[in-house]
Amino acid sequence: MLEEVFREQWGRVLASLVGFLGDFDRAEEAAQEAFAIAAERWPASGVPAAPGAWLVTTARNRAIDRIRRERTLAQKILLAAPEAIMDEFDDTLIKDERLQLIFTCCHPALPLEGQVALTLRALGGLQTAEIARAFVVSEETMKRRLTRAKAKIKATGIPFAVPGAHLLPERLDAVLAVIYLIYNEGYSGRVDFGAEAIRLGQVLAGLMPREPEAHGLLALMMIHHARRRARFSGDDLVLLDDQDRSLWDLRQIAAGRAALDRAMALGGRGPYVVQAAIASLQARERIDWPQVAELYRRLADLTGSAVVELNRAVAVAQAGDPAAALRAVDGLELDGYLYFHSTRGELLRRLGRDAEARTAYRRALELADSTPERRFLTRRLEQL
Incomplete structure (x- = not known):
């Protein structure tokens, strides 16, 4: 307690x-x-x-x-x-000061690793040792990162303030990116970084209730996090189609959708809102894959990201056209990206091009660094 x-x-x-x-x-x-x-x-x-x-x-x-x-x-x-x-x-003062602290921790003058560490320490209340374990560095290394970040704030006079209106959009993007990066660190030790990021997202959405992207990010994290128990079976990775939906947290999905509704009511059409809409569709009993593919197209237009284009190709394949998906994937320059090769392997397997699929899966296996990913890819190779 x-x-x-x-x-x-x-x-x-x-x-x-x-x-x-x-x-x-x-x-x-x-x-x-x-x-x-x-x-x-x-x-x-x-x-x-x-x-x-x-x-x-x-x-x-x-x-x-x-x-x-x-x-x-x-x-x-x-x-x-x-x-x-x-x-x-006055609790209102606390709210104002917490918002100032978020923007101070995520100031662009600080290195990204310092922004993340300082946000977790200052707003998440995590101990230095906990943050170090999550990022797989020594406690002394993490202590130095925090010390450098705080020293730079003092030495350069980084203001303890919410930036002016003309700076707010780009600075808010940095804050959202740091919180999402924390979410994507996943789980380590006794600290569930997904839950910590959601808590930070709730703080930000509460402090900036008129910002649709803050609500969009919160919705995205909550809907994804609701499926966390179904993503793995022991050390085995479980794909979306094979997940046991009884393990999904339906209340958290509903809360995420409520946050998404709030973001859209505020006119949100930004990348986090679009990603949250995709996550919401993928959490339905029957997934509308053509609609998912269309939302990925919109997201690609917003971000210009090749990884988003890769995800769009997956949705196109799920919608029933793996050949078109493969053509799209082969036009991407993502050779050093694990999921590029695992996706190619999956598409080639579906098209009956087993020899090429084996080559793609082997390349993905070379790039895999987690046990669940390696077990999944090994199993795919054995099936071929």
Whole structure:
């Protein structure tokens, strides 16, 4: 129970403290002290009615005490009043500061790996060791990434602010991309990165309720995540057509579709909204593959991505024309991409061109780096 409250409140508390203190490291120290005090007191006294406000008040007071002891009390904090009063704490301010923190963590001046790590640490409340395990690097390496990111924010004066209207579209794209990248990291250890990304997506959609792409990304992640238990059987990869639908989380699919409806009601036609619409179609009992192919065409027009064109070809094949799909695939330059070769192998197999299919599957197997993918491709080769 306490861990759940802590994880939910960490981003709220840290955002308020970064805005108050203007320093990531001081803010983290104060937040950690407040959470430690809560862990000691709450089991006996119970969780307060407003845990976020309690934690922020405690953390601010601890930070003020620490700065006083160091005799470096900033004028800003002197003017802010020596004692924080819980009753005066405004949750609207937390929301504004959390949004500022999201855009600070995802500032384009930071390297992408730093943006991802800082977002998970600052807003997801994940420990450095947890983030390191998920990205398969040492804890020391991840600690350095976080330290460099925070140092760059301080050294270059990256503002703790939501960007102006003229910068918002490109900066919002960066925020959405970071959250989706976190989602695509999947699962590692005890941390389900898919669930963490969805939680961040919910925060962003709540803070920017008029942004259709924020709702579109949330819908996309929720619908995909609802099928996670059916994607694997032990170490075996299970294709969409073969998945046990009783393992799908229907409530999460419904919630994802509600987010998609919200995005479309706001006039959303961007890439995340289109991808969410595709995911919604693929979660239906009878999939309208021609409609899926059409949506992939729209997505390709928006993104210019060869990978999207590859996915469109898969939908064309599913709609009943593997020969046309193969012609489209053969026109793509994706030789180093695992799924290009596995898709070619599948299309060639369907067309009865077994020798060529074996060659394509072998090339895919050379590029595969996960056990489920290697087992699936090996099984396909054995069937041929």
